[in-house]
Amino acid sequence: MNQYRLIFILFIGLITTTAFAQNKISGKLSDHETREVLPYATVRLLQQDSTFVAGTVTDSLGHYRISDIKNGDYLLYFSTIGYKSKMMQVSVRQDTNLPTVEMESDNVMLGEVVVKSSSFIRQKDKVLIIPDKEQVKHAGTGYDLLYNLMIPGIDVNRRTGTVNTLGGSVTLYINGEKAEFRDVQQLRPKDIEKIEYYDTPTGKYVRDVAAINYITKKYNMGGYVGVDGKQFIGYVGGDYNISTKLNRGNTTYTLFAGYNMKKYNGIQTEKQEEFTFPQSVIQRHSETNGAKIENNQQYIQIKTSHNTEKRTLSVLLGLIYDNIPTERNSDLLEYTGEYKQQQSSTNHKTQNSLKPSFKLYGNFNLSEKQNLDLTAEGYYTKNKYNRTYTENEQHSFTNAEEDLYWLSFRGNYNLKLAHQNHAGVNFEHYHSITSSTYTGDYNKWQHLWMGESMLFLYYQQKFGDKCLLNFSPGVSLLNYKLHENELQRHWSLRLNINFNYFINENHVLMLIGAVGNEQADISYINSMDQTVDFLQIKRGNPNLANTKIYVPGIAYQAQLGKFNLNAAIMSWNYLDNITFDYYPEKDKIINSYRSDANYHSLTAKLAVSYRASDNLRIKINGEYANMRLTGAYKRKTTSFSGSMDINYFWKDFSLNVYGKTTSKSLNQLTLATLKNPAIYGLSLGWNHNNWIIEAGTENPFTKHNRYYSYADCNVYRFNQIQSSRIYQQTGYVKVAYTFDFGRKTSREQNDVNRNINSAILKVN
Structure with missing residues (x-):
C-alpha cells in the first residue's frame, strides 16, 4: 500500500513539475x-x-x-x-x-x-527603443541620439546635457553603469544597439525618478582616437576634448582629457529692494554698470574594464581642476527712505577646486536568475573661495579653504522568480566629511560630517497579461553633526509603488506613488556668517528638519501609428521644505534658512511625437503647473507653457528647429517667482563617415532677453530683471573626428563627474 502511495505522490509531483x-x-x-x-x-x-x-x-x-x-x-x-x-x-x-x-x-x-510602433516596444518594466538609421546617422553624441528619438514626456537639452521628465531629472546609465555628463556626451550613436527607458523604475533603478540605459555594442579588438571641439559665437567660450580607446580581448583601456573655458561680460542686473527694520524702512535701487566672468576647467580620466558573460569589472581614476579667476560686478546704488544717498559698489569673487576621484564597479551574474551589482566611488576636493565687497569706503572680506571627502557604496541584488516576477534588495550609503576655515570679517573653523544609509526591498508581480505591480518599501537613516552642535538623526520611511495596466500592446495606464525624504544641502548646515552687503548678512542653520516628500501621479502612454503620446498628472508635496528665512537683527537683515514651510506642485503634461516620414519628425509638448507654498510662507503661481521640436534629415544633412514659450515658476528655496522668456533656435549638421560638423544658434533675432524675479518675504522684498550676452543671439560651431583602427569599436563611457561639491557658505 505504501509503495502505491509513493508512486502516486511521485506521479502527481511529476505532473506538477511539468505543468509549471x-x-x-x-x-x-x-x-x-x-x-x-x-x-x-x-x-x-x-x-x-x-x-x-x-x-x-x-x-x-x-x-x-x-x-x-x-x-x-x-x-x-x-x-x-x-x-x-x-x-x-x-x-x-x-x-x-x-x-x-x-x-x-x-x-x-x-x-x-516606415517604422511605427516597432521602434518603441513596450515591455512589462520598460520601453525598449531601437534607434533607426536616420536617428543614428544624424547624431554626434548620446544626447543628440536621445533628442532625435523624440520620446514623449522626455525633454532633452543636448546643449546643456540635461534630461528631464515630469517628475524631475532622468538618471542616465551606460550598460547598467551610472553615467555622468561626459559619459553621454562622448558616446558615439553608431555604437549604441538599443536604449532602455524605465518610466516606472524598479530593481537597481528603484531610487530614480526615471532611468535611461544605453546598451552599446561589444567588440574584442581594435580601437579609436577621437578629437572634438565646440566654439561659441557671441562670447568667448569653447569645449575641446581628446579620447582614445583600445580593446584587447575582454579588456578595454580608455583615456580621456579635455579643456573648456568661458569669458563674457557677466550678468546685468537691475534690482529694487526694500528692507524693513522695527523703526525704519530703507529702499535701494541697484543697476549693474560693469560685469565680467572667466572660468576654465581641465580634466583627465583613465579607465580599465574587463567584461565576460559572468561578470563586468571596471576601475576608473579621474582628476579635475576648476578655476574661476574672475567674477566681478560693479553696481550703481541709490538709497531712499530712512536715508538718501547714491554710491557705487564692487563685488569680486574667485574660486578654484582640485578634485581627484576613483570609481570601482562590478556586475556579477551569479546564476541565470541572480544578479549582483556593486559600486564604490569617492573623491577628495580642495576648495578655495575668496570674496571682496566694497561700497564707497567700506570693505568686506571673506576667505575660505575647505577639505571635502566623499565616499559612497551601492549594492543591488536581483532575483528572477517564477512567472516572470522579480524580487531584490537595494542598499546605498553616502558619507561626507568637510573641514572649512574662514578668515576675514568672521574667523571660524567648521567641521561637518554627514552620512545617509538607505535600504530598499522590491518586488515585481505580474497579474496575467494585463497588470504589473512594482512595490518597493524602504527606510532611510540620515545622521549629521556640526562641530560644537548636537548630533542630528532622522529616520524616514521610503516607498516607491506603481501599477501598470496594459490595455493592449499599444496602450498602457500607469498609477504612480512615492514617499521619500530630502536632506539639506551641506552648504546650508553651518553656524557661519558672511557679509552680503552692509544691510544683509547670510547665515547658515545647523538645525534644519529632514524634508518629507509625497508624490502621487497617473500617466497614460499610447502608440497610434505614426504618433507616440504621453499624458501625465503629478503632484509633488514637500513637507518641512527648506526655504530662505529673513529677519532683522540690530541694523542688519539676516538671510538664513528655515524648514517649517510646505511646497506643493501640481503639474499636467501632454506630449506627442509624430513621425511624418523617414525624413521629418516632430514633437510637441504642453504643460500646466500650479505651485504654492503654505505654512510659514504663503505663495502661489500658475503657469502654462509649450514647446516644439522639428527634425528634418536629408542625405548627410540634418536641420533642427526648436522653440519654447514663456513660463513661470515658484522657487521652493528662495521663495521667488521667476518669469522665463521664450527661447528658440536652430542648428544645421553634416555627418559623413567619421566626420561631424554642426553649426547652431539660439535666439538669433533677440537682443534683450530678460529674466524677471520677485519675492515678498515680509522684512525683505525685491524685484529684479537680469540679462546677459549668453542669453541672446548666441551661436556655436562644433567639429568632431574619430579615427578607428583595427576593428571598429564602441566608444567607452567617460565617467568624469565634473560637478564640484562644496560646503562653503557662499553669497550668490
Whole structure:
C-alpha cells in the first residue's frame, strides 16, 4: 500500500513539475538570400489566440532568447524593417534552440518602409527603443541620439546635457553603469544597439525618478582616437576634448582629457529692494554698470574594464581642476527712505577646486536568475573661495579653504522568480566629511560630517497579461553633526509603488506613488556668517528638519501609428521644505534658512511625437503647473507653457528647429517667482563617415532677453530683471573626428563627474 502511495505522490509531483516548468527559447535570424544575420529584429511570443506573452530584440549577431516560458504551444512572430513578417508555431516542453529562421526581403516596400510602433516596444518594466538609421546617422553624441528619438514626456537639452521628465531629472546609465555628463556626451550613436527607458523604475533603478540605459555594442579588438571641439559665437567660450580607446580581448583601456573655458561680460542686473527694520524702512535701487566672468576647467580620466558573460569589472581614476579667476560686478546704488544717498559698489569673487576621484564597479551574474551589482566611488576636493565687497569706503572680506571627502557604496541584488516576477534588495550609503576655515570679517573653523544609509526591498508581480505591480518599501537613516552642535538623526520611511495596466500592446495606464525624504544641502548646515552687503548678512542653520516628500501621479502612454503620446498628472508635496528665512537683527537683515514651510506642485503634461516620414519628425509638448507654498510662507503661481521640436534629415544633412514659450515658476528655496522668456533656435549638421560638423544658434533675432524675479518675504522684498550676452543671439560651431583602427569599436563611457561639491557658505 505504501509503495502505491509513493508512486502516486511521485506521479502527481511529476505532473506538477511539468505543468509549471519554466523554459527558454533561443535562435537566430538571417537573410534568406545573403545568409547575413539580421540584428535588432523584433521577436514576439504569442498565445495560440495571438495574446502577447513576451518579446525581445535580436542582438548585433542576430541571436535572440526569451526566458521563463511555461510549457505549452505558442506562435513566434518575427518582424524587421525591409523584410516580410514571419510567423511559426512552436511547442515548448523544455529549453528549445530553434533552427535559423530565414526572412525574405520585401523589395517592393523596402524604400518606403516606415517604422511605427516597432521602434518603441513596450515591455512589462520598460520601453525598449531601437534607434533607426536616420536617428543614428544624424547624431554626434548620446544626447543628440536621445533628442532625435523624440520620446514623449522626455525633454532633452543636448546643449546643456540635461534630461528631464515630469517628475524631475532622468538618471542616465551606460550598460547598467551610472553615467555622468561626459559619459553621454562622448558616446558615439553608431555604437549604441538599443536604449532602455524605465518610466516606472524598479530593481537597481528603484531610487530614480526615471532611468535611461544605453546598451552599446561589444567588440574584442581594435580601437579609436577621437578629437572634438565646440566654439561659441557671441562670447568667448569653447569645449575641446581628446579620447582614445583600445580593446584587447575582454579588456578595454580608455583615456580621456579635455579643456573648456568661458569669458563674457557677466550678468546685468537691475534690482529694487526694500528692507524693513522695527523703526525704519530703507529702499535701494541697484543697476549693474560693469560685469565680467572667466572660468576654465581641465580634466583627465583613465579607465580599465574587463567584461565576460559572468561578470563586468571596471576601475576608473579621474582628476579635475576648476578655476574661476574672475567674477566681478560693479553696481550703481541709490538709497531712499530712512536715508538718501547714491554710491557705487564692487563685488569680486574667485574660486578654484582640485578634485581627484576613483570609481570601482562590478556586475556579477551569479546564476541565470541572480544578479549582483556593486559600486564604490569617492573623491577628495580642495576648495578655495575668496570674496571682496566694497561700497564707497567700506570693505568686506571673506576667505575660505575647505577639505571635502566623499565616499559612497551601492549594492543591488536581483532575483528572477517564477512567472516572470522579480524580487531584490537595494542598499546605498553616502558619507561626507568637510573641514572649512574662514578668515576675514568672521574667523571660524567648521567641521561637518554627514552620512545617509538607505535600504530598499522590491518586488515585481505580474497579474496575467494585463497588470504589473512594482512595490518597493524602504527606510532611510540620515545622521549629521556640526562641530560644537548636537548630533542630528532622522529616520524616514521610503516607498516607491506603481501599477501598470496594459490595455493592449499599444496602450498602457500607469498609477504612480512615492514617499521619500530630502536632506539639506551641506552648504546650508553651518553656524557661519558672511557679509552680503552692509544691510544683509547670510547665515547658515545647523538645525534644519529632514524634508518629507509625497508624490502621487497617473500617466497614460499610447502608440497610434505614426504618433507616440504621453499624458501625465503629478503632484509633488514637500513637507518641512527648506526655504530662505529673513529677519532683522540690530541694523542688519539676516538671510538664513528655515524648514517649517510646505511646497506643493501640481503639474499636467501632454506630449506627442509624430513621425511624418523617414525624413521629418516632430514633437510637441504642453504643460500646466500650479505651485504654492503654505505654512510659514504663503505663495502661489500658475503657469502654462509649450514647446516644439522639428527634425528634418536629408542625405548627410540634418536641420533642427526648436522653440519654447514663456513660463513661470515658484522657487521652493528662495521663495521667488521667476518669469522665463521664450527661447528658440536652430542648428544645421553634416555627418559623413567619421566626420561631424554642426553649426547652431539660439535666439538669433533677440537682443534683450530678460529674466524677471520677485519675492515678498515680509522684512525683505525685491524685484529684479537680469540679462546677459549668453542669453541672446548666441551661436556655436562644433567639429568632431574619430579615427578607428583595427576593428571598429564602441566608444567607452567617460565617467568624469565634473560637478564640484562644496560646503562653503557662499553669497550668490
